[in-house]
Amino acid sequence: MSDITGSAGARAAARDVSGASSIPPPPPFSLKQPGTWSPRVLSQLGYWACSRFVTVMTLFSSTDAANSEPHLFYQPWAEILRTGSFPTGDATWQYPPGAAGVFLAPYLVPGGIDYVRAFLVVVLIADFVVMCALLRHGTRPGRSLAGSAIWLLGLPLMLTQPYVHFDLLVTIFAVLGLLCLERRSWLGGGFAAIGATIKLWPAFAVLGASRGRGLRQAVIGFVASAVALTGLVAALFKAPFGFLHGQGGRGIEIESLPGSIILLAQEYGYHQGEIKYRYGSMEIITPSSETLSKIMLGLSVLGLCLLLAWRLLAAKRFIDSTPADAAIAALLVFVVTSRVISPQYCIWLIGVAAVCLSYRSTSQRWVVALVTAATALTTVEYPLFWKQLLWGDTGLRTLLVARNGLLLIAAVVSCVQLWRSTVSTGRRKRYSAH
Template sequence: MSKLEAVHVRSSTLPSGGATRVHVEATAGQRWHAFRQDPRVLWSGLAAVHIAVFLLMLPMMLRGELGGDLPVYLHWTTEAFQGGTWPVFDYDWVYPAGALVPVLLPGVLGANLYGVVWLVLIAAANAVALQALIRRGRLLRNQTAAGWWVLTVGVLCPVDLLRIEGFTAPMVVVGMLFLGSRPRIAGLLLAAATWIKVWPAAVIVAVIVASTKRWIVILTGLATSVGVSLVVVLGGGASHLTSFVNQQNGRPLQIEAPLSTPWLWMSMFQVPGARLFHDSALITEEVTGPGDAWMVANGTWVMFGVMAALVVLLAIATHRLSALVHPMGKEVDLVLVGALGLATAFIVFNKVGSPQYMLWLTPIVAVGLVLRPPDWKTPALLMLAVAILTTLVFPTFYFALIALHPLVLILLAARNILLLVVLGWSVAKLCHAAFVRPAVPLGTRPFGEPVRSTSY
């Protein structure tokens, strides 16, 4: 019996008014589902987010002001184009050399149009990612992932549209979706994204460990890296090529980092020696207090240790399932879960914490949601809550956070706990694949329900 037939049978036993009501409710539900799945609605939502941010920034831009990190980017651009002093080529820089492209490109038409060009480029990048998600969603007749992507872009728009991660996130979405059909393009996009911000390296590591396309991605990534390095060396910046690594050494605990939580609360309770301070060089808020010296000195090693453990766990799961599951069935799940685990560990155990770091996770979850909808509902809901709490902390109540308002500290703590839950979800999935999952027949996949033609 079909669903429509079931509704008809139930309706026939009710009074005529009741039967009419059931029919109207069913029709309304179908219409709402169709509305949410309509690509025109998704495109309209993405356009509305970008237009709204543009209109909010327009008065600032008319006054010669910019929001987010754009003033810093414009400063670097002005130094390069007018002063002849280029980041990486002439001095150490906090970003990898590839970040020069998105930072400097909006300045080609002049400083007055920097903000406008930046927003146009960000809109184009997000549009490409949305098109890729919609196209893949059509295979399942399910556009939940595309809708989720538009929703998170809207929630995180203060950082998504005004910081450099806004470029790397769409690149990772497209790169991961291309891994099966166009692995060379995937390798190029993931390597290029890593040369803009380091975090996509977590995705590359997961691909290398768990994907049958690893050698194509490795060779393409190496070629991309050689090309970037050659440009910097020929431009006289050989000594600054890896400066972005050293720029993070010895940094204190940033207030939004999960590792900083104990010292943030110590500062609120006025524990002797605990306090917030502003780092004028990096333009960040840091925290210090009793016992922080060890974490400042060793926090990075803790982070790498956790990530190394996750790589080992992913390798065990890959080795175990390789004898049981056809590669085209297993690798999607392992790459996705491994990438999410590594990227989340990169955030949870990092001394530095910024709101834009949530853009390290949303691309992976979006791809997981479009390739494996049943499995990725939980992290999708968790990350939506993380995105909302992140925006409440920054920029909504950021000055209250600096003032150590207890309610905002609770919001931040809740966000950080949810990040731990996301990490725990990833670790549980990997442990299940590595140690718990019994032998499965050839051709089935390690997690969730079969999905047609969406394997890598």
């Protein structure tokens, strides 16, 4: 009897007054500590290795590597960058100054391999770093490995596309920025700034930073890093801001929301519109193209203003998932109002969606499901049936409109859920009363 009561007493002593176990939780995943490699972590790492091996073999067993962007665009740009100048006069060059580091990075890969294979090595390293960061974050108390699972399964949905575009090398900084905001806000802001100097959208990572000291540190880290990196690149290269001309001249790309609607309308009697290759993408030229382009730019600005209004006026309740939830809402607004929706934009969305799902408190679960479905539809239209889309296949043009419809619904749902999760109940009632 004494053994029984003693055992019960030991179990009771192992709990504090609140009823929570005093046994410390297992440490988060770390590559340096095999003791943290739980079966769930090992299974995800194993699947990562197998899925990426198959993707790489698929890439080099076809003509994708020889006809990929690293071969056709990135290497020629890198050769010009090595001379100390940005590729001015090239209409396809549309990237901020920090992109120079991305295109020169393959030259740092040892072994004397060619540029395309070196680029693939750099992308795979970035993919693995994101995977490990999500695993480490997901094994912390109150977190979830669902985020790493989305990253693990979402990229293969895009076949070889993540490995022949540099967008994964942008996404890594947005993911690391969001993951660092909670513990080291200044570092999170710094990572977001690095990403923003390559492509602007990672700046959304600091939109939902918690008020007070965390927000100040994030903003300071972002501004200081952005200024320092831009200044360094401007000192080392000529014409670092030539990309602005290429961006300003872009029109309505066929995969954008208005572009897809025009394509489908052509199948039902709308006889205006011609597809042309301009500024690195297939654009649809109609008498209203310039007006549509201005409208989409205006909608992007309006969306940004509404998000800033949410940040300044409405957002009062910040929880651990708020930065990631705000980032995916802003990114979706940016994507659906863009004049261009390239397939690689799904890499951005899957990356931020993975961070959202790594928090059990996220308000964006349905949004992640919609983004994943849109990613699958994107792969059908590009690269699987791209030529048929251009040739006027009605079914594929309908699918493209459906994909954009999913993204639009995801943007609306994301913003609504972000509002509901950050605006107090009493405040919502006051707004609805007005």
